[in-house]
Amino acid sequence: xxxxxxxxxxxxxxxxxxxxxxxxxxxxxxxxxxxxxxxxxxxxxxxxxxxxxxxxxxxxxxxxxxxxxxxxxxxxxxxxxxxxxxxxxxxxxxxxxxxxxxxxxxxxxxxxxxxxxxxxxxxxxxxxxxxxxxxxxxxxxxxxxxxxxxxxxxxxxxxxxxxxxxxxxxxxxxxxxxxxxxxxxxxxxxxxxxxxxxxxxxxxxxxxxxxxxxxxxxxxxxxxxxxxxxxxxxxxxxxxxxxxxxxxxxxxxxxxxxxxxxxxxxxxxxxxxxxxxxxxxxxxxxxxxxxxxxxxxxxxxxxxxxxxxxxxxxxxxxxxxxxxxxxxxxxxxxxxxxxxxxxxxxxxxxxxxxxxxxxxxxxxxxxxxxxxxxxxxxxxxxxxxxxxxxxxxxxxxxxxxxxxxxxxxxxxxxxxxxxxxxxxxxxxxxxxxxxxxxxxxxxxxxxxxxxxxxxxxxxxxxxxxxxxxxxxxxxxxxxxxxxxxxxxxxxxxxxxxxxxxxxxxxxxxxxxxxxxxxxxxxxxxxxxxxxxxxxxxxxxxx
Amino acid sequence: xxxxxxxxxxxxxxxxxxxxxxxxxxxxxxxxxxxxxxxxxxxxxxxxxxxxxxxxxxxxxxxxxxxxxxxxxxxxxxxxxxxxxxxxxxxxxxxxxxxxxxxxxxxxxxxxxxxxxxxxxxxxxxxxxxxxxxxxxxxxxxxxxxxxxxxxxxxxxxxxxxxxxxxxxxxxxxxxxxxxxxxxxxxxxxxxxxxxxxxxxxxxxxxxxxxxxxxxxxxxxxxxxxxxxxxxxxxxxxxxxxxxxxxxxxxxxxxxxxxxxxxxxxxxxxxxxxxxxxxxxxxxxxxxxxxxxxxxxxxxxxxxxxxxxxxxxxxxxxxxxxxxxxxxxxxxxx
Numbered sequence: 102x103x104x105x106x107x108x109x110x111x112x113x114x115x116x117x118x119x120x121x122x123x124x125x126x127x128x129x130x131x132x133x134x135x136x137x138x139x140x141x142x143x144x145x146x147x148x149x150x151x152x153x154x155x156x157x158x159x160x161x162x163x164x165x166x167x168x169x170x171x172x173x174x175x176x177x178x179x180x181x182x183x184x185x186x187x188x189x190x191x192x193x194x195x196x197x198x199x200x201x202x203x204x205x206x207x208x209x210x211x212x213x214x215x216x217x218x219x220x221x222x223x224x225x226x227x228x229x230x231x232x233x234x235x236x237x238x239x240x241x242x243x244x245x246x247x248x249x250x251x252x253x254x255x256x257x258x259x260x261x262x263x264x265x266x267x268x269x270x271x272x273x274x275x276x277x278x279x280x281x282x283x284x285x286x287x288x289x290x291x292x293x294x295x296x297x298x299x300x301x302x303x304x305x306x307x308x309x310x311x312x313x314x315x316x317x318x319x320x321x322x323x324x325x326x327x328x329x330x331x332x333x334x335x336x337x338x339x340x341x342x343x344x345x346x347x348x349x350x351x352x353x354x355x356x357x358x359x360x361x362x363x364x365x366x367x368x369x370x371x372x373x374x375x376x377x378x379x380x381x382x383x384x385x386x387x388x389x390x391x392x393x394x395x396x397x398x399x400x401x402x403x404x405x406x407x408x409x410x411x412x413x414x415x416x417x418x419x420x421x422x423x424x425x426x427x428x429x430x431x432x433x434x435x436x437x438x439x440x441x442x443x444x445x446x447x448x449x450x451x452x453x454x455x456x457x458x459x460x461x462x463x464x465x466x467x468x469x470x471x472x473x474x475x476x477x478x479x480x481x482x483x484x485x486x487x488x489x490x491x492x493x494x495x496x497x498x499x500x501x502x503x504x505x506x507x508x509x510x511x512x513x514x515x516x517x518x519x520x521x522x523x524x525x526x527x528x529x530x531x532x533x534x535x536x537x538x539x540x541x542x543x544x545x546x547x548x549x550x551x552x553x554x555x556x557x558x559x560x561x562x563x564x565x566x567x568x569x570x571x572x573x574x575x576x577x578x579x580x581x582x583x584x585x586x587x588x589x590x591x592x593x594x595x596x597x598x599x600x601x602x603x604x605x606x607x608x609x610x611x612x613x614x615x616x617x618x619x620x621x622x623x624x625x626x627x628x629x630x631x632x633x634x635x636x637x638x639x640x641x642x643x
Numbered sequence: 644x645x646x647x648x649x650x651x652x653x654x655x656x657x658x659x660x661x662x663x664x665x666x667x668x669x670x671x672x673x674x675x676x677x678x679x680x681x682x683x684x685x686x687x688x689x690x691x692x693x694x695x696x697x698x699x700x701x702x703x704x705x706x707x708x709x710x711x712x713x714x715x716x717x718x719x720x721x722x723x724x725x726x727x728x729x730x731x732x733x734x735x736x737x738x739x740x741x742x743x744x745x746x747x748x749x750x751x752x753x754x755x756x757x758x759x760x761x762x763x764x765x766x767x768x769x770x771x772x773x774x775x776x777x778x779x780x781x782x783x784x785x786x787x788x789x790x791x792x793x794x795x796x797x798x799x800x801x802x803x804x805x806x807x808x809x810x811x812x813x814x815x816x817x818x819x820x821x822x823x824x825x826x827x828x829x830x831x832x833x834x835x836x837x838x839x840x841x842x843x844x845x846x847x848x849x850x851x852x853x854x855x856x857x858x859x860x861x862x863x864x865x866x867x868x869x870x871x872x873x874x875x876x877x878x879x880x881x882x883x884x885x886x887x888x889x890x891x892x893x894x895x896x897x898x899x900x901x902x903x904x905x906x907x908x909x910x911x912x913x914x915x916x917x918x919x920x921x922x923x924x925x926x927x928x929x930x931x932x933x934x935x936x937x938x939x940x941x942x943x944x945x946x947x948x949x950x951x952x953x954x955x956x957x958x959x960x961x962x963x964x965x966x967x968x969x970x971x972x973x974x975x976x977x
Contacts, residue, residue: 144814151935154726162682242697242727246682246690254689309727325726325733326927326935327740328813349813353925357792362808362925365799521675521940528679563679563688 143642144347145624148359148368152326152352156312158294159232160243164633167291169329169350171634173215174294174314177206177225178285182628182636183394184447185544187285191220191295191315192273201280201586208271212338214297215319222267227298229265229275239298241306247292247542251283280584282591286543291634317343317638326352343638344626360619363388369624369642374617376434376493382619389620392436393629395445395613398549399437399491399538401502405607406569407533414472416606419534420458421465422505429612431501432493437612442599443539443549445613445631449588450546450595455603465509477510483535484515485523491538491614499536527567535567538611544631546595551579554602570607651961658957659950663715666949667708670942676700677724677940698724711946720950721943725936730947734929738951739822740810741928744920745913747844748852749906756856757902760863761890764871775860782857791850791923798846808925810843811836847924851917855909862905866898899970907963911956 151165158170179190189195192206212220231237232248234256245255252261263276277284287293300313312320315338318331329350333343351368353359356375363371364387374382374390382388401423409415425439440446441457469477484499492498496517503513518526527535542548552558556576558566578598585591618629626639678694695701699710714721720730759779763772799807810824811817817836820827825844828837870876871894879889918930929948936944968974 146813244682244690244694244697246687246694249690250687306727322816324927325736326931327810327925330813330816351809351813351925352927353808354922354931355788355792355925358795358808358923358925361792361795361800362806365803365807367806367808367813519675520938521680522673524679525675558687560688563691565687 143345144349145345145369145637145640145642146349146351146367147637148351148353148362148371150352150354150356150359150373153323153329153350155309156320156323157243157296157309158292159228159245159248159296160241160309161292162246167632167634169331170294170312170314171291171316172318172331172348172637173312173316173320174291174296175316176289176291176293176295177208178289180289180544180630180632182630185286185289185396185541185631187289190289191225195285197586201584202277204275204277204284205268206273206275208273209338210271212315213336214300214315215313215334216297216300216303218297218299220295220297220315221270222273224295224298225273226265226267227301228293228295229262231296231301232293233260233262233265239301239305239308241308247290251287251290251292251542252281280586282583282586283543283545283547286545290543291632317636318348321347328352337638339638344641345637348637363619363621366621370618370620370627372616372618372629374619376432376436376617379434379436379617382617387622389622389624391618391620391627391629393616393618393633394447394631395438395615396541396544396631396633397491397538398440398443398445398613399536399611400443401609401611402527402532402535402537402567403606403608404530404533404535404567404569405571406530409472409474409478410533412472413605414468415474416609417458418465418468418472418509419506420606420609421461421468422509422511423502423609423611424460424505425611426460428498428501432498433612433614436617437614440610440613441603443553443602443608443610444546444595444599445541445549448544448546448549450592450599452596452599452603454596455600458606458609460505462505462508469509469511474510477512479512479514480506481533482506482513482515483523483526483532484517485520486517487520489538490540490616491612492536493614495536502536528564529562530564530567530569532567537567540633542632546591547579547583550595550598550602551583554598554607555579568607570602570605572601572605572607575601575605648961648965651964655954655957659954662953663712663946663950664708666946667711670937670940670945671704671707673940675940677942680939711943715947715950720947723936723941723944725939725941725944730944733944734932734948734951736819736822737927737929737932739819740926741914741917741921741930743810743823743825744844744847744851744917744926744928745910747848748850748913749855749910751848751852752855752859752909753906755852756859757863757895759856760860760902761867761895763860763864764867765886765890767868772864776864779857779860782853782860785853787850787854787919788923790853791847791920794846794850795923805846806843807846808923810840810926812839812843815839847920847926850924851913851920855906855913858905858909859902863898863902866901867894870894870898896970900967903963903966903970907960910959911952914952914955 153166153169154163155161155166158167158174161167175191177190177192178187181188191209193209194207196205208222214220231239232245249255253259261278261281263278266274268274294314297313301308304311310323317334317337319334321330321332323329331348333346353362356373359371360378362368382390403410403416403419405411429437429439441455442452444451482499482503484495486496488495499515503515506513526532539549539553552565554566554570554575556571558564559569559571575598578594582591582594620627623642625641625643629635678691682690682694699707722729723733759775763775766772795807798805817824817828820830824840825837828840876889876894879893917928918934921928921931929952933945933948936948
């Protein structure tokens, strides 16, 4: 035993001594050198809070997966750098038939998948068949929930894409059952990246840990909960891109630890900065902040089925009792702005003519008295402790609102639930008021308004419209807007719907929130995309 | 001895069955279901129902439990609901990462803790004794996440001596064989990699090792105090043996049994309870794997993950029991 102990002690002493003698030459910002060696291209390390679920974008539904697959797989159309405006990608051009039911896409020529096979119309057909046909051989028991949500179901079960045909080598045609206004925006979603059909056949269900696309970077390795390594696609079809040699996505769950790692040179980019750290980061000349435009709205989900919230006056009173600006200032450090509608304010459909419910406790009291509650009532306020982009320190946000509510006589009991329990709770309508939000998928107003406010989505148990606001006129307008291709006409419909929603006040829209992404000062060309996943091909390190 | 070992292994079976039932019932009792979590907040009602059916969650609980046990018996730990990968494949790298971290922190804890305890007992009521025991008290009380963040701030951010997160410099990856990076780099003769891996181990190892170190120091001290007063120690002194020999050979050997017991327990603590350390230091370990699984209600991963950790725990304690016999010849196992 003594020998063993002595041996251990010697080893420990040595290692501690060595660590202490370390003069900093081989650690710190300079050591974990940005250039691994002379002549090699640069490696960028991207720090994030959670790992990918899968490498199969079509079978994913969360951003951490798409953050990576976005750079391996490409979609027919994609979104512009900083907005969700649709621009060409693998399809260089497209036409739509008079009746809005047939879309023809002309594909880029000479594009190859990372395995050397050709990208062509057949490949597009194969991929969409995989997503829409439950009997497809490459289905791998996937849930394809994004396809299902965006195109109303699978083949034989409501899919709004009826068929996809290869017309020529590089021309592909989509036949829809009815005109769909959101069709193009949907196609740009990260979930609809085109996978090499040969790879789907080769890897089978293991396509979830192997990725073969047409994108600027090729998949190298995945160490779960640690890192994913991508390497430059030397044969990328867009000349001179990508500029980086490698991108490594590294998981560091704790926001503060991630910032330390960035300062220490172990990372080059980090997402999800604690808003409270923004000031110190901005003061640090070695760091740069890039802001991701908001594609989210935080709001109070008011349960319209429950008394006393079935009375619009009570809901309006709640709206008057919320200090949006105060919340934005106190918890988001300049990253949040109040919103009047259930849409990000830079959406083309945002109705800015609406006059918001101002923060006015007297007005709230008056409305409560009119509704028959001069002395207020008791209220359960449901919240989850897990922060999300649209709610930082949610329990504290709720405490702040509670203070205002109590001034108008509403006695608040705060109910804190863990995220999965919280979701189930509000979807089954057990809550009275809950703090929640919506993160957009493709920037289309339909994605925000139809999902959260249409009566079709107010099914107890799995409601996305967990306000259970059931208004026929609004629901009809939102449904109608789905089939109108002309954007001006759609805008009018949405503006009208927003006006009606505002008057009924089924919810209290709170804030839209920008995300602060921090990079080393030497990182250039990085533009965070509102959807949460961006192209890394223009990024350089100098 | 052999029959004892076999008997102990057999005892493992009811322990694991009992535990699997407890874990299974608890995780199914907590609200929230995996289909809802997996599909995210944008899920449609039909999709949730379909996914539940696909995952077999619409079947009665007993049926679900039996099919789980059937899998375990045939050596199949199941498939993660979230990633759809076999848990066996997924868990091994996580386990290796945790074991490496645990070994380092136990080495730190034992070497420092035992020696501090011995010295404190030897120089009882001296400034060293008071100092060491005060530090031990602080060590037990300090929250791991605070200690971890402070270490990062001092040694990574301010001094720049050590890396703050991860197992290895991501720009210079190491090829894995066993998953224990120190061992892998040694096998490959990759000394730069070895050094890098060691540097990455120091801060989390210290953070994780602090509480065990403090506990071990206190136990060693009190156990040594008892032994240092007995006759044979006085005899040894009278014989003129050196203090070093008296302390480490004669006294420690007799005082070590309780320390060993505690070490066995602490291993269990470090195996499953390293979630905070693993989170702060971005360490891809088994604690975080299970913790994430709880967040997403990934039932098979929670069940099998806990099963793996507790099996190891039971084995470690079996080894500890066997070591008693080596330590104290009076103990015989039949």
